Amino acid sequence: MGRSRPDERGPPSPGPAAPPAPPAPPPRCARALALLGALLAAAAAAAAARAFARYTEAQAAARQESALKALGTEGLFLFSSLDTDRDLYLSPEEFGPLAEKLTGSTPTASYEEEELPPDPSEETLTIEARFQPLLPESMTKSKDGFLGVSRLALSGLRNWTTAASPRAQFAARHFRPFLPPRGQAELGEPWWVIPSELNVFTGYLSNNRFYPPPPKGKEVIIHRLLSMFHPRPFVKTRFAPQGAVACVTAVSDFYYTVMFRIHAEFQLSEPPDFPFWFSPGQFTGHIVLSKDATHVRDFRLFVPNHRSLNVDMEWLYGASENSNMEVDIGYIPQMELEATGPSVPSVIMDEDGNMIDSRLPSGEPLQFVFEEIRWQQELSWEEAARRLEVAMYPFKKVTYLPFTEAFDQAKAKNKLVHSILLWGALDDQSC
Incomplete structure (x- = not known):
């Protein structure tokens, strides 16, 4: 048997390129470290937010305590009634009504x-x-x-x-x-x-x-x-x-x-x-x-x-x-x-x-x-x-009846009675 020899017509033509191999998955420990890093970052952000909130509350409490010492309980109460935006500062608009009361003046343009x-x-x-x-x-x-x-x-x-x-x-x-x-x-x-x-x-x-x-x-x-x-x-x-x-x-x-x-x-x-x-x-x-x-x-x-x-x-x-x-x-x-x-x-x-x-000669x-x-x-x-x-009062879409009439209606319609006893009227601002 004779040996085979290379094709004298040259090397064979290349075929279509093979797709790249998918990257190897990261080791399990690397994924765990990434997740731990994300959790630590979230925890740090939450802790920072809580710390900032406590700092803000502490500042507000300090300003409140300082105002209480300077004004007293009644003075702080009056101040708070004028401080409508609760920022512990009185703007000219907030102070205006009290200034008019103290000076007896009225605004130039009402x-x-x-x-x-x-x-x-x-x-x-x-x-x-x-x-x-x-x-x-x-x-x-x-x-x-x-x-x-x-x-x-x-x-x-x-x-x-x-x-x-x-x-x-x-x-x-x-x-x-x-x-x-x-x-x-x-x-x-x-x-x-x-x-x-x-x-x-x-x-x-x-x-x-x-x-x-x-x-x-x-x-x-x-x-x-x-x-x-x-x-x-x-x-x-x-x-x-x-x-x-x-x-x-x-x-x-x-x-x-x-x-x-x-x-x-x-x-x-x-x-x-x-x-x-x-x-x-x-x-x-x-x-x-x-x-x-x-x-x-x-x-x-x-x-x-x-x-x-x-x-x-x-x-x-x-x-x-x-x-x-x-x-x-x-x-x-x-x-x-x-x-x-x-x-x-x-x-x-x-x-x-x-x-x-506008008046007659007689006045x-x-x-x-x-x-x-x-x-x-x-x-x-x-x-x-x-x-x-x-x-x-949208609840008034339901018919409300006097006490005695309610039982007659309930009996006629075979329904229960819901009774309400009030110290005032339910359907106006006096209650």
């Missing part, structure tokens, strides 16, 4: 001048305040000497016997916030004039405050109206539901009747006294105004007085707002604002554009004749009130 400038060509109306103070005997807990209650604690309440401004003039256009939003003028459909910023999950605002924040936008007219009762109204309450809700109850070619419900409260004390909060169950009422808000035919706002208790009161009797708080409920017979008549032009012009004297004022409003759609007061109530 929110009224900025947002409600006068216009001599528009219609104006006069609103009167009617006020009867809270009946002391209606307070079930807070008699003198009982539960540590003193005359000093209730001094702001006892001294509030008359309305702060018995009469005030407003321009018709200032009531524009009560008009329904564009496209939402459906009869009985509620909308929020001032939305609530609180709910059952967000908690409540601090009790340790004396001066309300400057109102903005639609809050301005409500703040001006409530200021006729007392100089320190808070347009938004400390507890939910806050704000104001409204709905259209009647419609004509040129006018709306709008019913509204407002949750607001008052601070009756000023430093050095402790805060005293006065929270009516609700303000309700109606306004009849033209669709362009140039004319107001009627206006009324009041605290309902058909229940035996209609005001909640809460006050501090020490520097801690968590442990030194007392609560009671009472009855106020009358807290009401009402227009003396429809809005009328401030300046009267004849057909040639000349100004006319009597000119009498205006207003056209009769022909309503095309109307909703009852009771139904409108129910819808506003549901907007504020």
Whole structure:
């Protein structure tokens, strides 16, 4: 047999390249070290975060202790009531209300001048305040000497016997916030004039405050109206539901009747006294105004007085707002604002554009004749009130019945009875 010999035609042509071999997996100990390094880094970051948090808390505690030594308990309490952002520094805006109180001065440009400038060509109306103070005997807990209650604690309440401004003039256009939003003028459909910023999950605002924040936008007219009762109204309450809700109850070619419900409260004390909060169950009422808000035919706002208790009161009797708080409920017979008549032009012009004297030669004022409003759609007061109530308290979608009626309904429908016993009303701010 002969030996084979290499092919004399040359080396064979190369085939397709083989794929690279996968890298060898790292040793198990290397993977363990990498994981341990990551865990140690995470632990170090967490420890650093905790250390920074403790450092921040220690700094805050040191500043708090320093402030307590410098101001004393009562002084720190007053300082905290002004320090709204809780940074332990008073900005000029935070210090402003106290500076005005101490100096007796007023700001050069108030929110009224900025947002409600006068216009001599528009219609104006006069609103009167009617006020009867809270009946002391209606307070079930807070008699003198009982539960540590003193005359000093209730001094702001006892001294509030008359309305702060018995009469005030407003321009018709200032009531524009009560008009329904564009496209939402459906009869009985509620909308929020001032939305609530609180709910059952967000908690409540601090009790340790004396001066309300400057109102903005639609809050301005409500703040001006409530200021006729007392100089320190808070347009938004400390507890939910806050704000104001409204709905259209009647419609004509040129006018709306709008019913509204407002949750607001008052601070009756000023430093050095402790805060005293006065929270009516609700303000309700109606306004009849033209669709362009140039004319107001009627206006009324009041605290309902058909229940035996209609005001909640809460006050501090020490520097801690968590442990030194007392609560009671009472009855106020009358807290009401009402227009003396429809809005009328401030300046009267004849057909040639000349100004006319607003008084007759006899001295009597000119009498205006207003056209009769022909309503095309109307909703009852009771139904409108129910819808506003549901907007504020969604649980009212369930029908609540008087005690005796509930058992008749339960028997007829073969259902159980859920009975609720309260020291006030569940569906307003007096409870």
